[in-house]
Amino acid sequence: MEYGLLRFFHVLGAVxxxxxxxGxxxxxxxxxxxxxxxxCSEAVRNITVFYDGLVVPGxxxxxxxxxxxxxxxYGGWNFLHIPWLAGMVGLFAFEFVEGNTITRLYFSGRAA
Ligand code: HEM
Structure with missing residues (x-):
């Protein structure tokens, strides 16, 4: 039951x-x-709506x-020995850092 629900929310997050x-x-x-x-400003506003309304909650x-x-x-830190899982967490962490540094600066107009 708990596993099924967690899987459901994980797939919902991916969707x-x-x-x-x-968007x-x-x-x-x-x-x-x-x-x-x-x-143009409406289109830019739509970018924010999609980010804050769908990407961040997902x-x-x-x-x-x-x-x-x-x-x-999956045995906690044991996930490091499961390649596809370690890959998923690694890529997510990379995207998290990139999204909150380079992409955020770019969209808020502070990047060169
Ligand atoms: C953009 C990020 C991610 C996407 C698109 C994604 C997508 C998926 C998909 C499609 C599955 C297969 C779902 C299933 O059939 O059960 C899955 C499984 C899984 N993911 Fe992710 N995932 C992401 C990030 C993460 C992160 C950050 C973690 C952990 C911190 C994680 C942990 C897991 C685990 C433990 C499973 C296995 C679920 C099972 O036993 O069925 N994922 N993920």
């Missing part, structure tokens, strides 16, 4: 993060095609349910 990233990508693409300020769901499953069913 949300992917839906959000597709961000399309809104970003659109914002670059517009020359008038108003529609990532949090993945992190919480994934950590929970590792602690409960």
């Amino acid at each position: 949300l993060i992917n839906a959000g990233l597709i 961000v990508w399309l809104a970003d693409l659109r914002s670059r095609q517009l020359s008038e300020l108003k529609p 990532a949090l769901l993945l992190l919480i349910s994934g950590t929970w499953m590792i602690a409960q069913f």
Whole structure:
């Protein structure tokens, strides 16, 4: 029961993060095609809505349910000996750092 629920929330997190990233990508693409300020600022706002409304909640769901499953069913730090699992956690950690440094600076206009 607990395992089933955790898997459900993990897959739900994956669906949300992917839906959000597709939305961000399309809104970003659109914002670059517009020359008038108003529609352009609407497209930029849509980027934020997709990030904060879908990508961030999805990532949090993945992190919480994934950590929970590792602690409960995969022997904690033992996950380091399971290649696909270590890869998933490693890539997530990399994306987390990259998303909160380079990408965040870029979207908030503070990058060169
Ligand atoms: C973008 C990030 C991630 C994506 C897209 C993702 C996606 C997936 C998918 C599709 C599965 C197979 C689901 C199933 O059939 O049960 C899975 C399994 C799993 N993931 Fe992730 N995951 C991500 C991040 C993480 C993180 C950060 C952790 C841990 C901290 C984690 C831990 C696990 C575990 C323990 C399983 C095994 C579930 C089972 O026993 O069925 N994942 N993940």
